[in-house]
Amino acid sequence: xxxxxxxxxxxxxxxxxxxxxxxxxxxxxxxxxxxxxxxxxxxxxxxxxxxxxxxxxxxxxxxxxxxxxxxxxxxxxxxxxxxxxxxxxxxxxxxxxxxxxxxxxxxxxxxxxxxxxxxxxxxxxxxxxxxxxxxxxxxxxxxxxxxxxxxxxxxxxxxxxxxxxxxxxxxxxxxxxxxxxxxxxxxxxxxxxxxxxxxxxxxxxxxxxxxxxxxxxxxxxxxxxxxxxxxxxxxxxxxxxxxxxxxxxxxxxxxxxxxxxxxxxxxxxxxxxxxxxxxxxxxxxxxxxx
Amino acid sequence: xxxxxxxxxxxxxxxxxxxxxxxxxxxxxxxxxxxxxxxxxxxxxxxxxxxxxxxxxxxxxxxxxxxxxxxxxxxxxxxxxxxxxxxxxxxxxxxxxxxxxxxxxxxxxxxxxxxxxxxxxxxxxxxxxxxxxxxxxxxxxxxxxxxxxxxxxxxxxxxxxxxxxxxxxxxxxxxxxxxxxxxxxxxxxxxxxxxxxxxxxxxxxxxxxxxxxxxxxxxxxxxxxxxxxxxxxxxxxxxxxxxxxxxxxxxxxxxxxxxxxxxxxxxxxxxxxxxxxxxxxxxxxxxxxxxxx
Numbered sequence: 001x002x003x004x005x006x007x008x009x010x011x012x013x014x015x016x017x018x019x020x021x022x023x024x025x026x027x028x029x030x031x032x033x034x035x036x037x038x039x040x041x042x043x044x045x046x047x048x049x050x051x052x053x054x055x056x057x058x059x060x061x062x063x064x065x066x067x068x069x070x071x072x073x074x075x076x077x078x079x080x081x082x083x084x085x086x087x088x089x090x091x092x093x094x095x096x097x098x099x100x101x102x103x104x105x106x107x108x109x110x111x112x113x114x115x116x117x118x119x120x121x122x123x124x125x126x127x128x129x130x131x132x133x134x135x136x137x138x139x140x141x142x143x144x145x146x147x148x149x150x151x152x153x154x155x156x157x158x159x160x161x162x163x164x165x166x167x168x169x170x171x172x173x174x175x176x177x178x179x180x181x182x183x184x185x186x187x188x189x190x191x192x193x194x195x196x197x198x199x200x201x202x203x204x205x206x207x208x209x210x211x212x213x214x215x216x217x218x219x220x221x222x223x224x225x226x227x228x229x230x231x232x233x234x235x236x237x238x239x240x241x242x243x244x245x246x247x248x249x250x251x252x253x254x255x256x257x258x259x260x261x262x263x264x265x266x267x268x269x270x271x272x273x274x275x276x277x278x279x280x281x282x283x284x285x286x287x288x289x290x
Numbered sequence: 291x292x293x294x295x296x297x298x299x300x301x302x303x304x305x306x307x308x309x310x311x312x313x314x315x316x317x318x319x320x321x322x323x324x325x326x327x328x329x330x331x332x333x334x335x336x337x338x339x340x341x342x343x344x345x346x347x348x349x350x351x352x353x354x355x356x357x358x359x360x361x362x363x364x365x366x367x368x369x370x371x372x373x374x375x376x377x378x379x380x381x382x383x384x385x386x387x388x389x390x391x392x393x394x395x396x397x398x399x400x401x402x403x404x405x406x407x408x409x410x411x412x413x414x415x416x417x418x419x420x421x422x423x424x425x426x427x428x429x430x431x432x433x434x435x436x437x438x439x440x441x442x443x444x445x446x447x448x449x450x451x452x453x454x455x456x457x458x459x460x461x462x463x464x465x466x467x468x469x470x471x472x473x474x475x476x477x478x479x480x481x482x483x484x485x486x487x488x489x490x491x492x493x494x495x496x497x498x499x500x501x502x503x504x505x506x507x508x509x510x511x512x513x514x515x516x517x518x519x520x521x522x523x524x525x526x527x528x529x530x531x532x533x534x535x536x537x538x539x540x541x542x543x544x545x546x547x548x549x550x551x552x553x554x555x556x557x558x559x560x561x562x563x564x565x566x567x568x569x570x571x572x573x574x575x576x577x578x579x580x581x582x583x
Contacts, residue, residue: 009384013370020372099366103429106334106362107385108354290336 002113010117011124014091018125023087031133035140038072042144062237065147070235070256072137073159077228080130080163081190084122088170089183091118096290097178105290112282119171119278123164130160151234154261158231161270162224166190168274169222172281175288193218197225197255204252223270225255226262233258293342295328295492303328304492305342310485312436315459315469317483319476319575325492326472327365330441333470334362347436358387361430365441365472367423371415375406375425378414379432388433400428403458419446427458438462441472456482476571486571488578495578504574508540509547512563513554520557524550 018024045068046061056064092115095101105111134156142148149155166186173182200215202208219226233241236258244251244259251259295303303325310316320326331337333344335351349356369378379397388396401407404424414422423446430438440459444452459482462469473479479486480500487497496503508528512535513521521532527550528539542550544566554561 006385009381013381017370017372099364099368100370102336102364103362103367103369103382103426104385105336106357106360106364107382108358108387109385110354289338290331 002110002116006109006113007117007120010114011121012117014118014121015125018087018122024125027083027129031129035133035137038137039140039144042068042141046145061145062147063240065141065145066149066235066237066240067256069141069147069149070232073155073231073235074228074256076134076137077159077162077231078190080126080159081166081224082187083129084126084163084167085170085183085186085190087122087125088167089174089186090179091122092171092174092285093177093179093182096288101290111285115171115175115282115285116278119168119281122167122171126163126167127160130163131156134159149235150237155231155234158227158234158262161227162231165222165224165227165270165273168277168281172277172284175281175284189222190224193222193225194228194255197229198253201252201255204249207249219266220269220273223266223273226266227270228255229258230262232256233261293329293332293344294340295325295332295337296340303332306332306489306492306494308487308494308497310437310468310470312468313463313466314484315463315471315482317479317486318470318472318489319474319479319486319571320489321474321579324489326474326489327441328492329489330362330439330470330472333439334360359433359436361432361435361438363423363426363430363438363440363443365445367426369414369422369425369429372413374411374413375401375417375428376410378425379428382429382432386433392433396432400431403431403461404428405454420448420451423447424451427455431458431462434465435467437468437470439470439472442474443471444473444475444478452478476575480571488575490579496574500571504571507542507544508538508567509542509550510563510565510567511537511539511550511554511561513537514560514562516554516557516559520559523557524553527553 042065045056045064047055055061092101095104101114104114135152138148138152138155169186169189170182173185176182177185196215196218198215199211200213200219203211203213203215236244240257241259244257247259251257293303293306306325306329318326318329328337332339333346333351334357335354339351344351346356347359369375370381373381376397379400380393383393383396397410398407401410404427406421406424406428409417409421414425417425423443427440427443430440440455444455447455456478459469459471463484469482471479471483483500485497485499486503487494488503489495521537522530524530524537524539527546528542531538531540539550547564547566551561551564
């Protein structure tokens with residue numbers, strides 16, 4: 001039913017717009033500056049330290065680097081979520097409000113093709129950005145400290161997943177809400193889901209069923225924190241994982257640690273969530289008046 | 291047929307029934323808020339009808355393919371400000387599914403028709419409102435559509451631009467393209483349309499050719515020396531409207547005016563003035579609106 005040709009026209013248009021509006025250039029320049037700054041920071045860490053006058057031991061360096069990397073990755077995931085919301089929010093609502101969509105939708109084009117095209121175009125930008133900048137950061141860390149997280153591919157995949165979830169939710173809201181609202185709501189949801197994850201972790205540590213249930217529920221509604229924990233797990237050296245597993249439920253309390261990788265059932269749920277949210281977006285766009 | 295659109299309790303279009311013949315310029319007239327744009331959006335599948343059915347070029351308005359041979363200039367026209375005019379046209383060639391080999395020629399032809407060649411490679415954000423409307427017209431003309439829907443196509447144009455739009459509409463008619471012109475500018479409609487429908491508060495209050503709607507030609511006479519019976523007997527020349535001083539005869543062809551004057555004189559009447567006139571669309575429109583109210 002849907003035409004892949006038309007979907008790709010809209011996908012290309014979304015990428016074209018990001019490029020013409022200098023979004024790609026601005027993000028690329030800023031990202032390079034940030035990566036250069038972290039490279040400088042890590043190189044200082046690997047060199048002789050001030051108080052002792054000699055370099056950190058390899059174990060110390062590994063531990064500190066892995067923990068710092070987790071904090072950087074957390075900020076990176078948050079920036080990716082922010083970008084997804086800011087870029088996604090006006091992409092449908094703005095065109096509907098300004099009337100730009102009128103001329104496009106009066107062509108032999110299905111609304112689903114327009115929405116899927118935008119999702120594909122913006123999603124592709126997000127994936128390419130996350131993979132390139134994530135890989136570059138890991139290479140820089142490896143070069144300066146000789147440390148590479150145990151599962152770099154999974155790390156980038158999970159963080160990218162966070163961005164894609166925010167993008168999908170934002171596009172859904174963008175079919176019905178004004179741009180600024182469609183951008184703010186997913187961001188609030190993202191941070192609430194993160195806090196929900198912390199509450200759930202505290203519930204596990206304290207064996208409190210209600211708190212644990214809150215964590216599970218927020219993770220089902222918006223699986224960003226579950227993916228974030230997957231990214232954390234991918235960054236933890238084996239010794240850290242072993243320590244966390246020994247610590248038992250108490251380890252679950254920190255939002256920057258994960259004793260286990262995400263359960264397969266959770267990953268399946270995440271895939272279902274994507275499909276359901278996309279279907280909801282298409283339905284919402286199909287039934288709205290232009 | 292019986293197209294109806296409701297927004298909650300507001301009835302935007304109440305059982306609209308009309309036909310736009312192929313190859314004709316059809317004017318859709320009405321005051322602001324009459325339901326003109328709603329009707330256009332229903333035809334283009336941009337709004338789902340609450341009830342009723344419509345066909346565009348033989349296909350249901352619910353069918354995406356109905357829009358393949360249709361060009362559309364929206365009332366609130368806006369095009370990607372970050373593209374050049376030429377790129378916007380290229381994008382619409384793609385979306386319309388035109389053969390790739392024809393794109394450059396189609397784009398150049400459309401640009402030429404609306405007089406935008408010199409601005410073709412500038413970004414749309416640098417265009418004036420009028421230039422954006424011209425670009426919208428060019429978009430609507432791409433691919434030689436069989437039906438062109440123009441929603442208030444001259445709202446942002448100066449008199450020269452308006453003249454050019456009329457020329458474009460004449461050109462489309464010569465080519466056999468049907469034009470659906472939504473407008474509240476009655477003189478404009480009068481100049482280009484073959485048929486018109488007048489709409490008010492979501493209902494068509496009159497439809498027909500301009501001649502049918504305006505009752506054809508009319509002549510006003512100021513005559514003395516005739517009694518009431520004699521004045522009424524002039525009805526063999528047309529419908530008589532006698533206000534005591536002036537007699538208006540509607541539906542009288544201009545070449546029969548000398549015959550009318552001869553008859554009046556033969557009956558002993560004295561003719562002070564003879565004014566051939568055609569009722570303007572504006573008169574008729576106000577008359578109809580008044581009648582409805």
